[in-house]
Amino acid sequence: MLNLLERFKKLQRAPKAYKKLMKRKRITNKVTASLKKRRAKETRLKAYGITAISISFLFLATLLINIVGNGYTAFFQTQIKLPIEFSENLVENDNYRKIIRNSLEEIFPDVEGRRDKKDLGNLISNGSPYVLADYIKENPEYIGKKAELWVPASSVIDMFIKGNISADADESRRKINDKQISWLNKLESSDRIKKAFNTYFFTSGDSRDPEMAGILGSFVGSLLVIISCMIVALPLGVMTAIYLEEFAPKNRLTEFIEVNIKNLAAVPSIVFGLLGLSVYLQLFGVPRSAPLAGGLTLALMALPVIVIATRTSIDAIPQSIRDGAMAVGASKLQTTVHHVLPLAMPGIMTGTILSVARVLGETAPLLMIGMVAFIVDIPQGFLDASTALPVQIYLWSDSPEMGFAEKTSAAIIVLLLFLITANALAVYLRKKFEIRW
């Protein structure tokens, strides 16, 4: 009790400065005590950011490494050298199958029995007769003569040579039997097996045989789709953008168009596919699976991208350019066509390339309009049935054959290369022609 009274008196006597000092000290203590926690929070926030970025990086790296690792082998193909005798009557009857059988018998004269002969024939690709037929078409002087020719091995053999099928597994559980392995060893010891660049992958259409399947058909399909898409979307998009930036009065209609375009950019691609199906195919009677239908459908998706890109680049042009043109008597249209448009061109080009990249990778709407079919022939025009590169990837990824797995990855590599080229081109154009006002 006495103690408390004394302290009270002491406090009363204490100068104001002392009180202030005490208060400051209390605050400082509190702040110092909390500082550690606050700094920890800082570090934590930074760490979260770095972790998030590195996980995205990690995923990207895994994806690329995985696909390149699985896919690059598809650019090479196992081929077998056969002594081919183009006897006249067999060539005339188009019986190239028999020619191959004969040449196999020549290398392996001691193979007897239907089963073994069939297994022997299975070393060679089903597509080889066509390879020989093409060869004779180009070199008719070989009819009746003998030639040593490289023909593609079948996919199973290709997989075995590439090490995707292990010889250690139990014979009943692998697709290649012990006899076939011994034949392969014999071929290898006489230098009749090589791994060559897979030209078929780049020069042929789809095939049931993985070793003969190529991306040319789907690539041409993609090209036709992009051409028909851009013929529609580019002029429409640029004109829309010019109207909105240069001519449009500020009214309800303009605002409505603007909102509309923004919303169109975010409509799921599959909805455009539904539109393509019910309007282009059913109403206008565009043939199913035609690149024209695909292009027109994707044009709806490319349109907002082009409009937005064009508007941004027109927007960046200073008013003084327009005023200058107007001052020397140019009309509004002349100002736009002679001055604004040329200056906006780099931006429009960049936007167009980016929208081409977007269209090239698009798959879902094409499934809707039937561009997802097994098509061997390379499309010749806008109305031929065809697929597109990403659709081909989807189709191959669904195939059960082992040989198509590497083909899928290889097609993805090709697709990604195109996309990277397109984006790099866009960046280059932007850098090269960029005007800083």
Place this chain on the structure above:
Amino acid sequence: MTTETIFKSKESYARKRIERWATGMLLTSACISIAITALIILSVLFESIQFFEKVPLFDFLFGLEWSPQTALRADQAGSSGSFGAVPVFMGTMLITIVAMSIATPFGIYSAIYLSEYASRKFRSRVKPILEILAGIPTVVYGYFAVTTIAPAMRGFGSAIGLDISSESALTTGLVMGIMIIPFILSLSDDVINSVPNSLRDASLALGSTKAETVTKVVLPTAFPGIVSAVLLGVSRAVGETMIVVMAAGLAANLTINPLESVTTVTVQIVTLLVGDQEFDSPKTLAAFALGLSLFVVTLILNIIALKIVKKYKEQYA
């Protein structure tokens, strides 16, 4: 010649006519975007109305069983199939939730780091690389999900004693989430950058740390913009097709367990429409009804998101 005679001359008249004609052309092309939207709505709506004549709207929206395949056997009694879309909607929602619970934190934390902490050099190198993720076609993500992520998840699941289906919503959502990260990243990066520096300076001047400035000043200010980024991300996740077609299931399971296989609206549209089909069977028309619901949901999400962005821009422009 006085100016008046110039303006009355024939040349000037022709010039005006061309001008008017060109403006008309430009206006027409601008209106085509409206026509496209109208065409989408009309075509999808028209087929959907046909569908709802055969299957009541109520059954479609609230029915718990989805098995359109039975509709193929037209000769059987009760051949209408069941078109209760709830399991399909639930599946879409489940995958979207998984995807967004990955994309949102990853996208926002990356955006915070890139715009608030990273050096200019780091930012200019890292951002384009992250944007590659946005440029990869979704069919590639789908393939990667099927061949790599799904087996890995299965293996991981069995290692810790969980039975993860190889078409699980978790796997699909995970891959989709990673696809959406750069999308959220660049949108929230934009809004974070547009927060005026004066706010940051004021906060720092009062003695708060950088982290406190970010969490208590920058993020609350940018919050509407970030919400709209997330909404746009959701709308992408809902409408995403190839990843789910390749990596999600076909059977409509009514479940909220992300380890099980579910199906989505887009998967059903694709399976119902790919291949030859008659245009008036309920099975085909069901795809359009699903498409309509997809369109309506994404449209609403986009409109809300754009409204928020606009309001936000007005506030800080």
